[in-house]
Amino acid sequence: MIRLDKVGKQNGRQIVFIEASAALQKGEKAGLVGPNGAGKTTLFRLLTGQEEPDEGQVAAERGTTIGYFSQDVGEMAGRSVVSEVMAGAGAVSDVAAELKRVEADLADPDKADEMEAIIERYGEIQSRFEELGGYALEGKAYEVLSGLGFSQEMMDGDVGKLSGGWKMRVALARILLMNPDVMLLDEPSNHLDLESLIWLEDFLKNYDGALLMTSHDREFMNRIVGKVIEIDGGQLTTYSGDYAFYEQQRAQNESQQQAQFERQQAMLAKEIKFIERFKARASHAAQVQSRVKKLDKIERVEPPKRRQSIAFEFQLAPRSGDDVVMIKNVHKSYGSRRIYEGLDFSIRRRERWCVMGINGAGKSTLLKLVTGTATPDAGTVTVGGSVKLGYFAQHAMDLLDGDLTIFEDLESSFPQAGQGSLRALAGAFGFSGDDVEKRCRVLSGGEKARLVMAKMLYDPPNFLVLDEPTNHLDIATKEMLITALSNYEGTMLFVSHDRHFLAALSNRLLELTPEGIYQYGGGYTEYVARTGQEAPGLRS
Structure with missing residues (x-):
């Protein structure tokens, strides 16, 4: 259906591809993997014709439609969310626009002389619109937007008023509604909560076109793809199987080599x-x-390419008391919206609580109450003796001083630490060599998250409160974090939409629902076993 044949590509001085070949057949669902900067975005741009190869060719079967979702969603303003989604539905949206123009001509008295031709044209367009499923388009648009977490009010509201994360969902909905022959999805799992992620997973499983996608969510990737295309050192290598099989096969190949x-x-x-x-x-x-x-x-055997492996070990945190947090009869509202009425909840030493609930259930509010960044309207939140708290929040990334380099930021945070110790810390979180000289203002979301986490974990707290710690992190960094936190001796309270992270680290689960608050003693794994669902919003 679509293939790359001995493609060569150079961006400036960087050689991206050397005689790279791969193919995507009809109905295949493939994951695209490789280290940062390997050329994943360049590959997508080659497949969509936005860039041309220097050598070789990129070929697609005649008439193949391609839908490309990237992280650069462009401007959106001036119409409702549902209209924005329908406008990107490909051929059917063009036919719909023409249908409206011809309908206007039918009502125009100045065109009475042309009416016979207009009526004939209207019949042709109407037939084409029906053939493309146009009359069901609006219903499908609402269905897709609902699956991606939009309320009815948001769907009918102004798209220009949405945040960047919600605009990403609008851009993704456009591609899903378009239903092209080939979907190219660059990190579609970013900015999605767990309910939306699971809905998208089911949608893509049932999609009958060809799919090529990147994702930092290994569980999401595992459940959808049956093939993995790896970019490394300018080459494309194809593995048959899911992401777990790819990892196993790659490790085996490296060992043999x-x-x-x-x-x-x-x-x-x-x-x-x-x-x-x-x-x-x-x-x-x-x-x-x-x-x-x-x-x-003799043909020389090359040693296997070594991926930079990140490792981080906690220094021993001081021991806290057995009672870490006690919440008694807490009430909390924002305006007329009640979040908690009489909440009682306690956290004991070495417990690892993950908090789950649909959007607006009060997950982040609970973390803010525990960390003192929000106060209850009534009731008490008491932090126990000898508790040293570390709080990772999304807004912490916005507080970095853009003029400082990574190393300067670490030095200002830990003035007593030696240079060697700080360089080792930076290296453990993926900043090696000249990377430490990057200014904070040019860092990506993932790099900022790693820097904030490095600072929080260098002088380890005995109570970690983490709000979506895996957002923006690639799979390798997530694995490092899971390994490090598995060996952590302290207490944890966290919110995450990454199922691998949830299952690996939680030993308690707090579920917030409109009907009440429920606790599960075995963490996320027990929650799934007992409810039969992977997220609260999916329960009937």
């Missing part, structure tokens, strides 16, 4: 030692020459 490399190096060392030992002896001249020729002909 390392073993072959070591065997060959041992053989070469032995041959070279023989040549060096006997090259001056006339009696061994023929043998030496034979071995020299043999070495020249």
